Amino acid sequence: MARYAIGDVQGCMASLERLLALIDFAPARDHLWFVGDLVNRGPRSLDVLRWAMDHDAVITCVLGNHDLHLLARAAGAAGEKKRDTLDEVLAAPDCDRLIDWLRCRPLLHLDPKYVLVHAGLHPQWTAPDARARAAEIERELRGPTWRAFLTQIHGSPPRWDARLGGGDRWRAILAYLVRARTCKLDGRVVPDFDGPPAQAPAGAVPWFALPARAWTTHTVVFGHWAALGLDIGAHHVGLDTGCVWGRSLTAIRLDDRMVFQVKAVETPAP
Numbered sequence: 001m002a003r004y005a006i007g008d009v010q011g012c013m014a015s016l017e018r019l020l021a022l023i024d025f026a027p028a029r030d031h032l033w034f035v036g037d038l039v040n041r042g043p044r045s046l047d048v049l050r051w052a053m054d055h056d057a058v059i060t061c062v063l064g065n066h067d068l069h070l071l072a073r074a075a076g077a078a079g080e081k082k083r084d085t086l087d088e089v090l091a092a093p094d095c096d097r098l099i100d101w102l103r104c105r106p107l108l109h110l111d112p113k114y115v116l117v118h119a120g121l122h123p124q125w126t127a128p129d130a131r132a133r134a135a136e137i138e139r140e141l142r143g144p145t146w147r148a149f150l151t152q153i154h155g156s157p158p159r160w161d162a163r164l165g166g167g168d169r170w171r172a173i174l175a176y177l178v179r180a181r182t183c184k185l186d187g188r189v190v191p192d193f194d195g196p197p198a199q200a201p202a203g204a205v206p207w208f209a210l211p212a213r214a215w216t217t218h219t220v221v222f223g224h225w226a227a228l229g230l231d232i233g234a235h236h237v238g239l240d241t242g243c244v245w246g247r248s249l250t251a252i253r254l255d256d257r258m259v260f261q262v263k264a265v266e267t268p269a270p
């Protein structure tokens with residue numbers, strides 16, 4: 001058995017198929033981790049979701065910001081965004097089944113060696129702390145009031161504080177798990193900056209480069225930051241290589257860190 005982690009797919013089914021062929025993916029033998037953002041911006045989100053649900057037994061997929069946006073659209077908790085390509089999913093006859101499958105995905109997966117998360121972690125969270133914070137969100141998404149919950153995740157998050165409650169607490173947790181790229185030295189996520197680390201605003205550093213990180217007992221596998229590209233450090237593996245922007249889709253075999261990449265098949269929208 002081999003375990004691979006795969007970067008942000010974002011509806012790029014043809015590129016995913018090309019990558020699965022490159023790694024000679026065999027469901028009977030292999031297990032795949034996905035860093036989230038299975039859907040949106042790319043052309044075939046519906047096909048990617050159906051494929052993922054069909055392969056539920058052999059994949060581990062965490063939720064990304066675009067996945068949460070799809071859930072919010074399905075719940076009537078968010079409107080259409082300019083570059084959304086989610087209409088085909090929302091109009092599909094199996095939409096409810098796909099949405100129910102998606103909202104039961106974890107926000108974070110923890111094993112003895114790795115943390116799998118879409119964007120990042122707060123520097124003061126240990127890996128088990130992060131798992132517990134993620135579980136707070138997962139409980140809401142899987143419960144009967146998931147639609148109402150999704151109306152409360154928008155708006156600017158407060159700085160993380162363990163005493164936060166309710167919507168402020170959920171927004172502060174999600175700021176790390178699904179949105180973080182750079183942070184200030186006090187741990188606050190810098191909103192909106194999505195360029196390369198070298199162009200980060202003054203005083204902002206990648207979330208994984210903050211001093212005194214509590215989670216470095218583990219290696220964090222993540223995506224969400226296309227401008228960072230493939231980035232492998234002592235305790236982090238960034239896998240978003242901008243497939244939906246016409247660059248490439250990346251897998252890493254976790255057992256030996258062998259990297260596999262395919263050029264994006266999809267042409268990015270202008």
Ligand SMILES: [Mn+2]
Pocket residue numbers: 037064065066118178223224225
């Ligand atoms: Mn993302």
